[in-house]
Amino acid sequence: MKGDINEQALLKGLASNETKAIETLYKDNFGMVQTYILQNNGSYDDARDIFQEAMIALYEKAQSDSFVLTCQIKTYVYSICRRLWLKRLQQLGRYSQPVDNLEETVGVEEEIEDHEKRNAAFAIMDRAMGSLGEPCKSLLEGYYIQKKDMQQLAEMFGYTNADNAKNQKYKCLMRLKKLFFSQYNIGE
Amino acid sequence: MNMDDILLQEAIERYLTNQMPEAERAYFDQLRTKTPEIDQLVVEHAMFQHEMDFYAQRRNFTAQLHHAHANLLQQGKIQDGTEVSTGGKLIQIFHKYKRVTAIAAAVGGFIAMVISGLVVYFSPVNQNQLVQLSKDIEVIKRNQQYQGSLLNEVKSKIPQNAKLISGGTGFLLDTHGYLLTNAHVLKGSGAIVINSKGEEFNADILHIDNLRDLAVLKINDSEYNAPRALPYSIRKSKIELGEEIFTLGYPRNDVVYGEGYLSSRSGFNNDTLTYQLQISANPGNSGGPVFNGQGEIVGVLSTRQAQTEGVAFAVKSGYIYTMLADTKAENISGMEKIKLNQKSSLRGVERKNQITRIENCVFFVKAYSK
Numbered sequence: 001m002k003g004d005i006n007e008q009a010l011l012k013g014l015a016s017n018e019t020k021a022i023e024t025l026y027k028d029n030f031g032m033v034q035t036y037i038l039q040n041n042g043s044y045d046d047a048r049d050i051f052q053e054a055m056i057a058l059y060e061k062a063q064s065d066s067f068v069l070t071c072q073i074k075t076y077v078y079s080i081c082r083r084l085w086l087k088r089l090q091q092l093g094r095y096s097q098p099v100d101n102l103e104e105t106v107g108v109e110e111e112i113e114d115h116e117k118r119n120a121a122f123a124i125m126d127r128a129m130g131s132l133g134e135p136c137k138s139l140l141e142g143y144y145i146q147k148k149d150m151q152q153l154a155e156m157f158g159y160t161n162a163d164n165a166k167n168q169k170y171k172c173l174m175r176l177k178k179l180f181f182s183q184y185n186i187g188e
Numbered sequence: 189m190n191m192d193d194i195l196l197q198e199a200i201e202r203y204l205t206n207q208m209p210e211a212e213r214a215y216f217d218q219l220r221t222k223t224p225e226i227d228q229l230v231v232e233h234a235m236f237q238h239e240m241d242f243y244a245q246r247r248n249f250t251a252q253l254h255h256a257h258a259n260l261l262q263q264g265k266i267q268d269g270t271e272v273s274t275g276g277k278l279i280q281i282f283h284k285y286k287r288v289t290a291i292a293a294a295v296g297g298f299i300a301m302v303i304s305g306l307v308v309y310f311s312p313v314n315q316n317q318l319v320q321l322s323k324d325i326e327v328i329k330r331n332q333q334y335q336g337s338l339l340n341e342v343k344s345k346i347p348q349n350a351k352l353i354s355g356g357t358g359f360l361l362d363t364h365g366y367l368l369t370n371a372h373v374l375k376g377s378g379a380i381v382i383n384s385k386g387e388e389f390n391a392d393i394l395h396i397d398n399l400r401d402l403a404v405l406k407i408n409d410s411e412y413n414a415p416r417a418l419p420y421s422i423r424k425s426k427i428e429l430g431e432e433i434f435t436l437g438y439p440r441n442d443v444v445y446g447e448g449y450l451s452s453r454s455g456f457n458n459d460t461l462t463y464q465l466q467i468s469a470n471p472g473n474s475g476g477p478v479f480n481g482q483g484e485i486v487g488v489l490s491t492r493q494a495q496t497e498g499v500a501f502a503v504k505s506g507y508i509y510t511m512l513a514d515t516k517a518e519n520i521s522g523m524e525k526i527k528l529n530q531k532s533s534l535r536g537v538e539r540k541n542q543i544t545r546i547e548n549c550v551f552f553v554k555a556y557s558k
Contacts, residue, residue, distance in 0.1 A: 017252060026256045027265050034268075038557070039353050041375055044268045052253045059249050093456075093491045093501075118242070125243040145244040170194040173201075177236055184239075 007073050015062040025055065029074055033081045040085060050088070054080040057115045071106050079105040083112050121184075128179035136172035143169060196226070200233045345380045345388045345409075350556040357437040357476035358405060359485070360549040361422075361508075363414050365407035366526050368508060369475030369553050370490050371396045374403050376557035381407060384443045384547045391553075394522050395515055400461060400507045401490050403475075404515075404523065405553070419545040420477075421532040423484040423505050429453065433465060435489055436543065437476030438552035445543060446473075448498070450486075455501040456493065462501040463487050469500040475553060478502045483534025483542050 013021025030051055037047035054077050061067050069076060082105060129137055135157055142148045142156065154165035202208050203216050220227045260266045346352065356373030358381060360366065367381060379391045389409040396403045407414075427433075427450055434447040448467030455462030465478065469492050478487035487502030508528070515523040534542045 017249065019252065019256070022252055023256045023260060026253070027260055030260075030266050034266075035351075038375070039351060041354050041372065048257065048268060052250070052257075055253055056246060056249060060246070063245075090494045093494045118246075121239055122243060122246055125239055129243075144240050145247055147244075166198070167194065170197045174193065174197055177233075180236060180239070181232070 011062045029077045050081050050085050079108045083108050124183045140172050200230050345390055346556050350558045352556050354555045356474035356553050358551045358553040359477040362527050365414055367405040369403050371398045371401045371403045373475045373553055374555045376555035379555045381551040381553050383551055397511050402511050418529045419533050420483045421529045423486050427486050432481050433478050435476050435478050436550045437473035439470035439472035462503055465500045466498055467500050468498055483532040
């Protein structure tokens with residue numbers, strides 16, 4: 001089927017961070033999710049949050065080689081969003097009657113569970129990073145997230161040479177690891 | 189911090205990222221086998237490195253998503269509510285308010301996402317409860333379908349092409365067709381209200397107070413016959429713990445009665461805006477009046493605790509007075525005419541007779557957007 005080949009290509013593009021694939025997926029699926037969230041007591045911001053969370057879930061799934069999507073991307077994204085949103089509503093304890101578009105859905109319990117585990121791990125790292133303070137936070141972000149090399153970082157932060165910056169980076173890294181593992185072990 | 193520690197840390201990182209020359213690597217391998225402490229550090233760092241890679245990947249992807257959103261929005265390929273066709277002045281105020289909250293939500297959104305993930309992770313997940321909920325939703329979905337067909341038969345007043353967004357309960361504030369409900373019930377641009385006999389009336393959204401989660405509607409329909417007097421009054425002062433309360437609402441198409449008691453003077457997380465009630469409440473009860481035994485409205489049912497059965501929260505009735513005073517001060521037109529009934533005529537009346545008299549004043553509110 002042609003559709004399937006297209007979808008496979010999109011997922012491959014998504015997994016390798018191709019802007020075009022990301023924008024295509026965004027454009028093709030966002031409206032549907034937005035309508036659903038707005039119909040169910042949510043705001044435009046809720047719609048964006050939930051949709052982006054589902055995109056993250058899809059992206060992280062697509063990273064694994066063994067990942068095979070057994071339904072259309074559209075169905076998958078809709079199902080994830082629907083589940084995430086119902087969960088959010090339940091947490092808020094809001095009561096208006098949920099409306100459904102009678103779109104096709106698939107079971108995504110496992111996906112949601114995996115996603116929540118990853119959210120928790122992400123939150124631990126994020127908190128550890130947040131409580132690190134400057135310049136450690138920016139230095140480590142520069143190295144691990146923006147993937148800059150030590151020479152660039154030394155210039156950015158005004159160290160006289162790369163070795164001094166490196167030294168500082170390791171001091172910061174050890175603090176970060178301490179913060180991270182103090183939380184991570186609780187989570188185990 | 190020890191210099192050796194730093195050197196070791198650097199070595200481990202180079203080892204794990206395959207940046208060690210052959211000879212050094214062989215030496216380090218040997219060191220690992222001989223020194224369990226170092227071996228442990230390597231394993232620990234591998235774990236950390238894995239989490240860090242994942243963290244970096246997600247942060248970069250999130251940035252890409254934001255970028256894609258902004259891009260598509262600019263190209264007009266997606267919408268996000270920044271341009272809304274505005275019907276009347278009051279609707280405009282509503283949208284203006286919505287935008288202010290949108291900014292706050294955007295700031296809080298990301299943090300909330302992270303925290304909520306964490307909360308879910310650390311709190312015991314009750315699988316049964318989750319299953320139960322989705323079942324409920326199936327039922328509601330079916331109800332909605334049924335409701336849809338019924339509405340078509342009697343020619344609904346919801347404009348064609350409009351979509352139902354949310355539903356709840358509302359009650360009369362006075363004899364001129366002013367109704368009170370929760371702000372979160374009115375998600376759309378217009379609303380219809382249905383009385384306990386199933387008659388539908390058009391209503392205008394006059395005022396939305398997101399802070400107190402209260403909203404005012406006015407029935408604007410020639411077919412509507414207003415009652416000559418309201419049986420109940422709205423209480424200004426607080427009520428006592430343990431006081432018996434009851435409510436009427438529309439968790440389904442038919443009006444439903446529920447009773448309980450006041451269990452706390454403050455609401456969820458010590459919120460002083462609300463009372464905590466012990467009462468069975470369901471989706472659709474939002475905006476419903478909470479009465480005490482004398483037939484005074486003491487609160488507006490608004491939320492319930494998701495995890496605990498039977499715990500609900502109601503906005504204290506005193507805030508209805510505060511909201512009306514605020515709208516008067518701000519000169520919001522159409523609101524100045526509202527006169528609240530000061531005396532309940534339900535005192536000492538048997539419950540079932542109280543209900544018969546109240547029933548006509550409690551409406552099913554359906555919000556739609558065009």
